[in-house]
Amino acid sequence: MNKFSEKFTLQGNAGLMEGLLDLPAGEPKGIALVAHPHPLYGGTMENKVAQTLARTFVTLGYVAARINFRGVGASEGVHDHGHGETDDMMILYQHMVQKYPGLPVSLSGFSFGTFVQSHLAQRLAAAGTPAERLVLVGTAAAKWEIANVPADTILIHGENDDTIPLIDVLDYARPQDIPVIVIPGADHFFHRKLGHIKNWVIALWNNK
Numbered sequence: 001m002n003k004f005s006e007k008f009t010l011q012g013n014a015g016l017m018e019g020l021l022d023l024p025a026g027e028p029k030g031i032a033l034v035a036h037p038h039p040l041y042g043g044t045m046e047n048k049v050a051q052t053l054a055r056t057f058v059t060l061g062y063v064a065a066r067i068n069f070r071g072v073g074a075s076e077g078v079h080d081h082g083h084g085e086t087d088d089m090m091i092l093y094q095h096m097v098q099k100y101p102g103l104p105v106s107l108s109g110f111s112f113g114t115f116v117q118s119h120l121a122q123r124l125a126a127a128g129t130p131a132e133r134l135v136l137v138g139t140a141a142a143k144w145e146i147a148n149v150p151a152d153t154i155l156i157h158g159e160n161d162d163t164i165p166l167i168d169v170l171d172y173a174r175p176q177d178i179p180v181i182v183i184p185g186a187d188h189f190f191h192r193k194l195g196h197i198k199n200w201v202i203a204l205w206n207n208k
Contacts, residue, residue, distance in 0.1 A: 004022060004023065005020040005021065005022050005054075006020065006021045006022075006023070007019070007020060007021075008020075008021055009074075010067065010091065010092065010095055011091075012067075012070065012075070012076075012077070012087075012088045012091050013077075013084060013087050013088065013091070014070040014076055014077025014078070014080070014084060014088070015070070015075070015076025015077050016074070016075065016076050017067045017068065017069075017070070017075045017076070017088060017091075017092075018045075018067065018068050018073055018074040018075050019045070019065060019066055019067040019068070019092065020045055020046075020054070020065070020066045020067075021063065021064070021065050022054045022055070022057075022058045022063070022064040022065075023058070023063055024058045024059075024060075024061045024062060024063060026061070028061060028062055028063040028100060028103060029060070029061035029062060029103070029104075030060075030061070030062045030063075030103045030104040030105065030106060030132060031062060031063055031064075031065070031096045031097065031100055031103050031104070031105045031106070032053075032054070032057035032060075032062040032063070032064040032065070032105075032106045032107075032108060033064075033065055033066075033089060033092055033093060033096065033105065033106070033107050033108070033117070033120075034050050034053045034054050034057075034064055034065070034066040034108050034109065034113070035050075035066075035069075035085075035089060035107075035108070035109035035110070035112075035113030035114070035116045035117050036050045036066065036068070036069065036072075036109075036110065036112075036113050037049070037050070037110050037111035037112050037113055037138075038111060038112035039069050039070075039071055039072045039079050039085075039112070040079055043069075043072070043111070043112060043113075044068055044072050044073055045066040045067060045068045045072075045073075047110065048189065048190075048194060049110040049111075049137055049138070049189065049190055049194065049197065050066060050110055050113070052190075052194045052197050052198055053108045053109075053110065053135065053137065053197070053201075054066060055198065056197065056198040056201045056202060057106070057108070059198070059202060060201075060202060060205055062106065063096075063100060063103075065092055065095075065096050067088060067089070067092050069085045069088060069116075070084055070085065070088060082112070082115050082116055082119070082144060085116050086116050086119045086120055086123070089116050089117070089120050090120060090123060093105060093120065093124070104132035105124075105131055105132060106131055106132045106133045106134065106135070107120060107121055107131045107133075107134050107135075108134065108135035108136070108137070109135075109136060109137070110137045110138050111137075111138045111139075111140050111163070111164070111188070112140055112144070114136040114137070114138065114139045114140050114146060115140050115143075115144040115145070115146055117134060117136065118134070118136070118146045118147035118148075118149055119147050121134055121147065121149060121150070122147045122148075130150075131150075133150070133152055133153065133154070133205075134149050134150065134153040134154070135153070135154045135156070135201055136149070136153060136154070136155050136156070137156045137157075137190075137197060138156075138157060138158065138161060138163070138164055138188055138189075138190075139155055139157065139164065139169050139172060140164055141164060141168040141169045141171065141172035142164070142165075142168035142171070142172075143164060143168075146172060148176055149176070149178070151176070151177065151178060153178055154181070154200070154201055154204055154205075155169065155173055155178055155179070155180045155181065156180075156181045156183065156196075156197055156200060156201075157169045157180055157181070157182055157183070157186075158182075158183050158185075158186030158187050158188060158190055158193070159182050159183060159184050159185055159186055160185060160186060160187050161186070161187060161188045162187065162188065163188040164188065166180075166182065181200050183196045183197075
């Protein structure tokens with residue numbers, strides 16, 4: 001949990017979901033939804049990369065919202081291989097746009113969370129309400145069917161990721177002609193490299 005995180009609960013399709021809200025100083029410029037890594041391998045909304053993404057968006061002036069996917073922590077239900085989790089993230093999206101009407105919504109995720117957010121982005125685009133921008137860290141290419149994403153998506157990956165090899169992410173990004181930011185020496189969880197995620201997102205955010 002970040003220092004000023006606020007806990008909340010939300011009704012999901014599989015039961016109650018627990019979440020965390022991080023607020024910027026002053027009026028928010030936008031909304032950021034953060035998706036955590038795989039629930040069956042210890043992934044929670046308090047994962048260090050997910051926390052870093054939330055802090056990054058708060059620095060950018062966004063209100064950041066995270067939920068524990070179904071079956072994680074106090075969130076009810078059982079793991080649904082990304083499909084129900086995408087539904088739950090859509091419920092969080094609807095909740096946030098009602099709570100903060102008129103603000104742009106950005107999506108970010110880590111590992112399994114990149115699968116969820118890529119498919120949520122497709123749903124939003126199909127509905128005529130596309131996300132402002134995506135940030136995908138440790139993109140789970142070749143493990144799950146990551147949907148194609150907009151050209152301005154920020155992709156960040158660790159050079160030494162042995163969970164999702166860099167070559168798989170390059171193969172995913174190449175046909176979309178999307179650059180991949182490679183953090184030298186970083187593993188899948190970006191141990192001792194978390195600051196690079198925040199610095200790159202902030203540096204690139206307003207340079208589309």
